[in-house]
Amino acid sequence: MKGIFDYFRSPRQGSAKVAKERLQVIVARERSHRSGPDYLPALHRELLEVIRKYVQVGDEAVQMSLENQGNCEILEVNITLSEPERQE
Amino acid sequence: MARIVVITSGKGGVGKTTTSAALATGLALEGRKTAVIDFDVGLRNLDLIMGCERRVVYDFVNVINGDANLRQALIKDKRTDNLFILPASQTRDKDALTEAGVEKVLDELSQEFEYIVCDSPAGIERGALMAAYFADEAIVVTNPEVSSVRDSDRMLGILSSKTRKAERGEGGLPARLLLTRYAPERVERGEMLSMEDVTEILSIDMLGVVPESQSVLNASNAGMPVILDEESDAGQAYRDAVARFLGEDRPHRFLSTQKKGLFGRLFRG
Numbered sequence: 001m002k003g004i005f006d007y008f009r010s011p012r013q014g015s016a017k018v019a020k021e022r023l024q025v026i027v028a029r030e031r032s033h034r035s036g037p038d039y040l041p042a043l044h045r046e047l048l049e050v051i052r053k054y055v056q057v058g059d060e061a062v063q064m065s066l067e068n069q070g071n072c073e074i075l076e077v078n079i080t081l082s083e084p085e086r087q088e
Numbered sequence: 089m090a091r092i093v094v095i096t097s098g099k100g101g102v103g104k105t106t107t108s109a110a111l112a113t114g115l116a117l118e119g120r121k122t123a124v125i126d127f128d129v130g131l132r133n134l135d136l137i138m139g140c141e142r143r144v145v146y147d148f149v150n151v152i153n154g155d156a157n158l159r160q161a162l163i164k165d166k167r168t169d170n171l172f173i174l175p176a177s178q179t180r181d182k183d184a185l186t187e188a189g190v191e192k193v194l195d196e197l198s199q200e201f202e203y204i205v206c207d208s209p210a211g212i213e214r215g216a217l218m219a220a221y222f223a224d225e226a227i228v229v230t231n232p233e234v235s236s237v238r239d240s241d242r243m244l245g246i247l248s249s250k251t252r253k254a255e256r257g258e259g260g261l262p263a264r265l266l267l268t269r270y271a272p273e274r275v276e277r278g279e280m281l282s283m284e285d286v287t288e289i290l291s292i293d294m295l296g297v298v299p300e301s302q303s304v305l306n307a308s309n310a311g312m313p314v315i316l317d318e319e320s321d322a323g324q325a326y327r328d329a330v331a332r333f334l335g336e337d338r339p340h341r342f343l344s345t346q347k348k349g350l351f352g353r354l355f356r357g
Contacts, residue, residue: 014278019234020285027241027289034245 032065040064047077055081090123090198093205094223094261096247098239100210102231103268106304107326108207109137110315111227114330116171117315120202123162125193126176127219128209129184135175138165139311149177152189158196167316172201185218194222212246221251226263227295227333232270232281240265241290264295266329271300273345283343296329298322299342 033040047062063078095108105126112124125148126134135141140163146156151174158174165171174193177184197204208219220226226247230240248260267286274280281289283297298304303320307313315330317323321342328338 016275016278016281016285019281020289023234023237023281023289026238030238030241031245 037066040066047079051079057081090194090201090204091225092194092198092223093203094208094220094226095205095229096208096216096220096226096243097210097229097236098212098216098243099231099236102229102236103266103298103304104210104229105134105137105207106308106314107227107229107266107268107298108134108205109313110323110326111330111333112171112173112203112205113165113168113313114315114326115203115205115333116165116168118330118334119170120334121170121200122203122205123172123174123197123201124205124207125174125197125219126207127185127215128176128207129182129215130176130178130180131209132176132178134173134207135163136311137308138173138313139167140165140173140175141311144175147175147177148193149179149181149184151193152184152186158193167312182214185215187218187221190218191222212242216243217246217250220247220261223251223261224253226261227266228263228292229266229268230286230290231268232275232283232286237281237286237289244290244292264293265290266295266298268298269300270297270342272343275343276345283340294340295332296325297340297343298325298329 044062044064048057048059051057051061057080061080061082063080065076067074067076093111095104095111097104108124112122115122124134124138126132127148128134129149132144132147135144143163146161148161150156151158151161162172162174165173194204206219206223209215228240228243228247230236244263247263248254251261253259253261265286267283270283271280275282283294287294299321301320301322303317303322304314307317314320314322315326318327325342328341331338
């Protein structure tokens, strides 16, 4: 049984909740980097170089994620071109 | 053959040496012949926590280099039977721990001991990697605090790929968590990550939760493993962890605040 004073205690938003959310995000990100093959950083760099021959983009323009689905691995590459540089 | 256990964490100051001393003593109390090795070359401290600092003659690196044999270097614990300590060297040569040298010492200890507890240094450098490399299982010591939890996850990644077991394709090192410096009242106020939070973030089994306790400092001041303080909550939590380590199923204690006053007794079930 909880003490009766617990009922009067206002439910405060503690900092632990923030800590947990931040950790879940960073741990997931670091795990995906860790489990990826060694060539991913080089692939990322070379993709950027190729794209920059045609369009000026920042380092964040190429986002890659590798997922395991059953027997196959899916490499998802997202290339974002910012508005002014877009050439149609 | 001995079972080799590494006590590791990544982050420093979370309680690796305290835990190594407690686990080794606890196993010895259960009648298991145990050796505990300090892998923190350059920063020897396990001897102080075990209270045998004045009896160190030879150390781990002396044995690796052949300057002394194991029998000369192992310190027999004065309080607990079945317990021996191999102190770290204070050399500043970080390459003193060679893979072949460590393997040779562990092989020799394995002939005679049932458990070998490896007290890892902080960080992910050579000493920490060597402490974990030959292990059969790991205990990752973590505080309920963001940097410690993140570093523990990093260490879990290393344990799953950079150990002999992993390199031989036998899978990652089995690892369990030991949460130390746990403050139930802060958890209840929402100010500290709970046991459940940490388990969920790291998705790993919990070997034990040791409450924040003055008895830990008192014990280290006296050079006595805290597990020998049977009155203290931390000592009891370590006893539970040792029992679980040996396969016993025990519920976690000290997870909630215990009000001992009359007021608390009247209003709490």
